[in-house]
Amino acid sequence: MMTQAVNLRRKATPPFPDDTFGNLVWPVVSLWNKPKEKELTELVWEVKKGIAKIDGEFVRRLGSDGVHEFLEELRNEIPQEATWLAFSSWANIGLSEVDFGWGKPVCMSSNMSQFSEFETLAGTNSVYFLDTNSGGIEALVMLNKKYVRV
Structure with a gap:
């Protein structure tokens, strides 16, 4: 899914x-x-x-x-x-332009896996697309250990 x-x-x-x-x-x-x-x-x-x-x-x-x-x-x-794989795009919504008084962000990330409810629901299998400062897109990928080969 x-x-x-x-x-x-x-x-x-x-x-x-x-x-x-x-x-x-x-x-x-x-x-x-x-x-x-x-x-x-x-x-x-x-x-x-x-x-x-x-x-x-x-x-x-x-x-x-x-x-x-x-x-x-x-x-x-x-x-x-x-098996659940969740996608979300944070690209092109202006998050990299937000300034709370100490300058624009150098990088962004997500810590959704800290919430036990999210981990139970999604099994930590998630992908976030984020803007980069250089104008590109990066993917923040969090996967359950059983899906990762080292």
Whole structure:
């Protein structure tokens, strides 16, 4: 199972301003059964189909207490034996430009694995895409030890 965080600011109708405060994201869940028999492009297609379902109406329904309904749907469609890989892009949202009074950040990182609930849910399998100061993109990858060869 793969999840891709989607920025709801741009999906709302009308779109929320980019500087709207808070975590306005929703996970798109894509299941990839029998991966040894399928091409990776099939998983990419499933992710794109999931992202396409998130539109202004979806965001509106989330805001009217629909979030509980959607979370229950997510819970029911995720197989217990699924291996979870979570993706989130922090690129192109201006985090590297934030200055709290002591200058712009030299680098950014995430410590989501410090939260036991996150580790239980995602098994620490996550990928974050971040802007670099040189204008590129870097990937911060956290994987469960059983998936890493040393």
